[in-house]
Amino acid sequence: MTAITVSNLWKEYPNQMVLERINLELPNKAFCSIVGASGCGKSTFLRILLGQESQTSGAITLDGAPLAADPGPDRGIVFQRYSVFPHLTAVENVAFGLETTRAPFLGRLFGASRKAVLEESRKHLDAVGLGYASDKFPAELSGGMQQRLAIAQALVMNPKVLLLDEPFGALDPGIRADMHKLIFKLWEENDMTVFMVTHDLEEGFKLGTRLLVFDMVRIDPHEPGAYGATITYDIPLENKSNGELRDIKNLDLKKKD
Amino acid sequence: MSQHRIINRQPGRAGVVWLAALPFLLLAAAYLIGSEIRLEANPNDKLLPPLGKIWTSIERMAFTPDKRSGQYLFWVDTWASLIRLGVGVSIATIGGLVFGVASGLIPYVRATLSPFIALLSMIPPLSVMPILFIVFGLGEVAKIVLVVFGVMPFLMRDMQIWVLDLPGEQLIKAQTLGANSWQIALRVVLPQTLPRLIDSVRLTLGPAWLFLIAAEAIASTEGLGYRIFLVRRYMSMDVILPYVAWITLLAFVMDFTLTRISRKMFPWSKLEGR
Numbered sequence: 001m002t003a004i005t006v007s008n009l010w011k012e013y014p015n016q017m018v019l020e021r022i023n024l025e026l027p028n029k030a031f032c033s034i035v036g037a038s039g040c041g042k043s044t045f046l047r048i049l050l051g052q053e054s055q056t057s058g059a060i061t062l063d064g065a066p067l068a069a070d071p072g073p074d075r076g077i078v079f080q081r082y083s084v085f086p087h088l089t090a091v092e093n094v095a096f097g098l099e100t101t102r103a104p105f106l107g108r109l110f111g112a113s114r115k116a117v118l119e120e121s122r123k124h125l126d127a128v129g130l131g132y133a134s135d136k137f138p139a140e141l142s143g144g145m146q147q148r149l150a151i152a153q154a155l156v157m158n159p160k161v162l163l164l165d166e167p168f169g170a171l172d173p174g175i176r177a178d179m180h181k182l183i184f185k186l187w188e189e190n191d192m193t194v195f196m197v198t199h200d201l202e203e204g205f206k207l208g209t210r211l212l213v214f215d216m217v218r219i220d221p222h223e224p225g226a227y228g229a230t231i232t233y234d235i236p237l238e239n240k241s242n243g244e245l246r247d248i249k250n251l252d253l254k255k256k257d
Numbered sequence: 258m259s260q261h262r263i264i265n266r267q268p269g270r271a272g273v274v275w276l277a278a279l280p281f282l283l284l285a286a287a288y289l290i291g292s293e294i295r296l297e298a299n300p301n302d303k304l305l306p307p308l309g310k311i312w313t314s315i316e317r318m319a320f321t322p323d324k325r326s327g328q329y330l331f332w333v334d335t336w337a338s339l340i341r342l343g344v345g346v347s348i349a350t351i352g353g354l355v356f357g358v359a360s361g362l363i364p365y366v367r368a369t370l371s372p373f374i375a376l377l378s379m380i381p382p383l384s385v386m387p388i389l390f391i392v393f394g395l396g397e398v399a400k401i402v403l404v405v406f407g408v409m410p411f412l413m414r415d416m417q418i419w420v421l422d423l424p425g426e427q428l429i430k431a432q433t434l435g436a437n438s439w440q441i442a443l444r445v446v447l448p449q450t451l452p453r454l455i456d457s458v459r460l461t462l463g464p465a466w467l468f469l470i471a472a473e474a475i476a477s478t479e480g481l482g483y484r485i486f487l488v489r490r491y492m493s494m495d496v497i498l499p500y501v502a503w504i505t506l507l508a509f510v511m512d513f514t515l516t517r518i519s520r521k522m523f524p525w526s527k528l529e530g531r
Binding site for chain 2: 050052071072075076079082085086087096099105107137139150156
């Protein structure tokens, strides 16, 4: 069964076509990396998947059903920054999703039920290696730890789709490598499809089972907004070799020039 | 030491205390000397009364029952003013918070009310004071409404700006965590606006006192502002000066208390790199 289909998706802002003719079929539990130059609409595509923006035309289905219009618990998100709540401790950040689901009116639990939720949240923190920092506020955590927290916070909802918008872009290379291991492990353990937008082609190649390159194929020099970007390369990476990465790099560089 | 530029020289711990005390000591000295000189020329001078006379007045106002009413006027005045200020500022604070969160979070509320509040905040509050006295009479309501009218528009707009400043990512994230609009207001926006609200209330305390004293000066039968303007007729600087000092002290204590509350209740808001 196909988990996600995108058929003939277009997105247009006033005087600016952003995306055109986007078609995509993803099997269940894919890890889809999206790369491309700045301003080529890859983040817009992610926002449409998230429900933060709506497409001008075209359709997206998730397990056969059209995508809900608003962001919801079936799709988790980790942004590059500001994904965690600064006024809650790490464990409270993770518990947030559990509390909103279980306490519709106040959005927070008390007493024994709160204790149980915090206990459950600590397990999720342990899973991302943050168990020791559960009572710290985000401002007391490093950038990499904040991203770990944001991931744990999203995973607590068991989302069908996890969207990552340049999640490791602001991190040091060494920490980034650790985060790659972590996200790959979490993806393998959970039954979810991951979309990761990244600037870093190597990162996209290393982690993905599928690599999408977004780019503009048609350019009208007299009217720069006339055409949008589309998927110029759609490369399956289930059996990847380093030679392939070299080929892709050449392709991409050529396209950028 | 001397080779440092002046912007790099730091006073020591004792230095900080001494330097902070210096303007106060200079002011006190200037008063005492000025008072001495004037009293020498005219023992009945009222402008800079000697400390002994000020103290006698404090005793008369604060620790001796008034001959006519049998009340301790100083405390009656203090209580009346604090009630008016407290009720007024509380109403303004709640209004500012509710409007700020609702209009910052809900585009329809913002579109409906934001231009109206923006215009309302441009009306000089003192210019509507006559209207308030006509509509609400000369009792407590008019004075409280003036304080509310004077500070609430600022609080409303400040809170709205603050809510709009919250990173959009947080609101999106909350939605992906299953929160509805109400839960987002309650658990994401409200707690993050409270520290700012306290800071804004601190900033509005000055204007709040201003409007209170103005209202009391015009029409009142008790209150700190009323008393100052009443005894002005007799040039009673010996009463006015301690009253002004007392108002200043009250304002300072309120400001200090709010700062402490904010620090105690919202430890995360003072962390670096938030």
